[in-house]
Amino acid sequence: MLDRLKSLVHKKEKHWCGACLFELPPAAKLLPSDISGRYEYAFAESDSHEFTPALLIESSKRGCDRCAALASAFEKLGVANFKEASWQPNLNSPGSPTLEITDANDAVQVFEVCSSEAPLGEPAFFTDDAPPHAVLCRGYKISRTTGDDDALDQAGKWLKDCQAHEKCQIEDAGFVPSRLLYLGSKRTDTDVLDVVENLESVPYAALSHRWTDETPSISLLTTNLSDRKQHGMPIANLPQMMQDVVLVLHRLGIEYVWIDSLCIVQDDKEDWKREAAKMALIYANAELTVAASWCDRPRQSLFRDHGHEVPVDLAEVNGQSIFIRRRKPHLTWSEEPMVEDPDTEWPLLSRGWVYQEQLLSRRMLHFTRNELIWECLETTQCECGWYDSNMRHQSTRDSYKRSPADKAWVEIIKGYAKRPLTVMTDRLPALAGIGKAMAAVKGYESAEYLCGMWEKELEESFFWYLTEPPHEKPDIRLPSWSWASVVGDVECWQLSLEDIEFSGNNVVYAGDALMGDMVSGMICLSGHVASGVVYHGQEWADTVKAGGRKGLDVLTGEGATDEVGLKLGEQFATFSPDYRFDMPGSGHVDSGSQIVCLLFGRNSLIEVDDVGDSVETITSYILILRPLNGTPLRYERIGVCRECIELDVFMRQSERHQLTVV
Structure with missing residues (x-):
């Protein structure tokens, strides 16, 4: 990079201040920190260029009026007692150039040096007619109030x-x-x-x-x-x-x-x-x-x-006004x-x-x-x-x-699910407009809308899981298989399914399907299923302790909590519940309850062992379901166990079954 920079040096050598990076006035005394040739030399060995308060003061005293203006601006912007400043051209990452100030409390504050005439489309580096500053971005002075x-x-x-x-x-x-x-x-x-x-x-x-x-x-x-x-x-x-x-x-x-x-x-x-x-x-x-x-x-x-929070003028170069401002979100x-x-x-x-x-x-x-x-x-x-x-x-x-037409439905779910509502029964009504717009674009019928998912995109959205700690289960009439039945940010499994087959669904609505006026809803599917037991609270802690005395380790599921876990054969594993099990009401799950685990995905992890050989471990993604009393082969989902139980261990304990989830 340095050789390329040197090849662009103008015949008439210029000198640039090592602190403010503006061109030095002819009468200013040179300092060892100054840059000769092109100001980009300041970044020849690093993606940033730092200066200290001491250098800024020294440069101001030697006759750099731009450093004096920058010091004055720091006073007005409330960062006069900074520890270090760093020019960041951001050449290799999205975003405009910045000046980062580490203040007396070690907090980093971000500023921009702007001009309404600064070039767009490419950074100043390597251009024949370089702008007056290496870390300059296009910017405008804004109104004092948003209502003027x-x-x-x-x-x-x-x-x-x-x-x-x-x-x-x-x-x-x-x-x-x-x-x-x-x-x-x-x-x-x-x-x-x-x-x-x-x-x-x-x-x-x-x-x-x-x-x-x-x-x-x-x-x-x-x-x-x-x-x-x-x-x-x-x-x-x-x-x-x-x-x-x-x-x-x-x-x-x-x-x-x-x-x-x-x-x-x-x-x-x-x-x-x-x-x-x-x-x-x-x-x-x-x-x-x-x-x-x-x-x-x-x-x-x-x-x-x-x-x-008004910007502060720094300089005028060839009729181009340059100012500094705090970067806004x-x-x-x-x-x-x-x-x-x-x-x-x-x-x-x-x-x-x-x-x-x-x-x-x-x-x-x-x-x-x-x-x-x-x-x-x-x-x-x-x-x-x-x-x-x-x-x-x-x-x-x-x-x-x-527009909604440019987004996948799972992307809509991800963007919406984490947003709070004052009235939880609005969970689907507040999404109905987007659903109608999506249906119009893709030619879907309202009968194909399954409580927040589309029948034709069911494989991409059915196997969702929380990415945050569980909340209390909301009191809304929605099936347990719908992401809308819980509260929180969700992700959906979008890789290939592990021998899962959807065999039918039956969702009955009292009114507009997209408004969520559901009477009943079930989905039938088949896959590999194994039986287990779910524990939480003190009983889970006691179970883990008893397993430890037998030399059994607890497998930690991705995104799991420590308060709940399951026993599958002789294995113990934590998992991510859909909601809190220890609350009264419809969301309460007794510790020690029988469950079934439905395999829906796998993940491969390759590690190098002590002798340098590659070892592949294939783990499973499992849906946790509990049977409904008095209704054979009907289940409701209560959580997901991710990336901890080895696939071959699970398969040895499983059989293929058809289940109805409500």
Whole structure:
């Protein structure tokens, strides 16, 4: 790398500051830490370049005005007493260049050196006309508040640009929700929202928000529907967040809005079911969905002032203004969150109902703590320009918004299952919109929907397991084989099945299948089955101790808990339960209960022994089922044992059977 860098040295040698990495003024005294030729030499031997507070001070005193500006910026940004700073060009990983500061508490704070003129698409390294800094990214100074004219003008531009996107066009131009709130300019009274019903086709917006303690007080009820239709709804009576949404839509020229609490009669069960079943159409056909992404408390504004986090100017080079700012979190669809606590940063986006609102909306305008963020099917944008800089690595594109048609159903399950719901009976209704959208794309019939899984994709989703500690079993009427019957993050076994055959199913619904109105549900399948016993609590501890006296080790299952275990033949193994067994109610499982273990997968592990030979161990993936009293060959699932019991040991104890799981 060093030889290539040297080959690019300009005839007229330049000198770059070893601390700030800007070009040195001609009159500045040279220091041993400085770089000559090209500033990229600072990274010839390492992927980063460090400097200390002492070097920054020394460089400032010798005449480097950029180091003086950087020291001043650190004061304003609250990191003046840092321990070490590190320039990170991030050449070999997705993401824009950064400056990482280790503060006095050993915490790492991340900053960006930005210019609105910085190049996109490739790093500055090895370019003939290099930018004025080695660790520079495209960035813009944002508005002081997400509700000022500049911010809302930017939102209007995003909307206008998106209206020309081919992928983002409306699918059903004739669809309109049963009720809308009218806030248009055709009315002289601008202090009241009108509840209007059965309109012909009109553009409308939808609101995605988290209910708070003040939301029920303005909800639409049967007792006030007629009065509100006749006299309207005073805007001043709405929560502040909703008042702000009205202001935004006025600015964007959208005259109608759909808000769940105000457009569904909340105390009318049939109206709620009917309108909730239309969620896919409501969000997919909205001209825009406004997301109150940072709001989670009563009396909160949609807008937020972040003037205390303003960027700090560092330099102007050839008319190009360069500034430093603290790096802000940005939402993505990646499984790896951009922040340590995304539920605090974007509390709206962690909720169960909001998953389908975000996934189904063609266009979404997020109001976050720091800036406006735009999502549509062709682009993701923000006021600060972070997405522009971080999209240069094409592999990151899967982290951004895609339509349901572009996702596998198991991916939908993974994204949704971990999201909490206030009312657990909403487990399937809150997913119904995505289910309907998926059915329309793939040509599925509602009768093929099996309590959160599609019959034609059953092999990919039936063998799910929790990836977090078990919770109490929720009191909802769903079969035990459905992932929706438990609470928590789940994964699905998607490799080849181990001699499993599905022989039929029978799920009976009282109403809309996708809304989860189930009466009964069973699935029949056959495979290799072995008998065992399940233990938990003190009895499991005593069983383990007794086995230890006989020289029997406890096999540890992948993702298992220490509180429960099973005995299969002479083997003891921990496993991952679907829910807590020690709670009263339908989820209670007596320690010492008979179980059956159904083999559904295998995993191969190759290790090198002490003499250097390769040893292959094949372990099993097993579904744990318990028999129902008085119903021969009918079982309910209670957990999964992964990667601990050797396959050949299991097979010696098993026989092939057909089972009915309910």
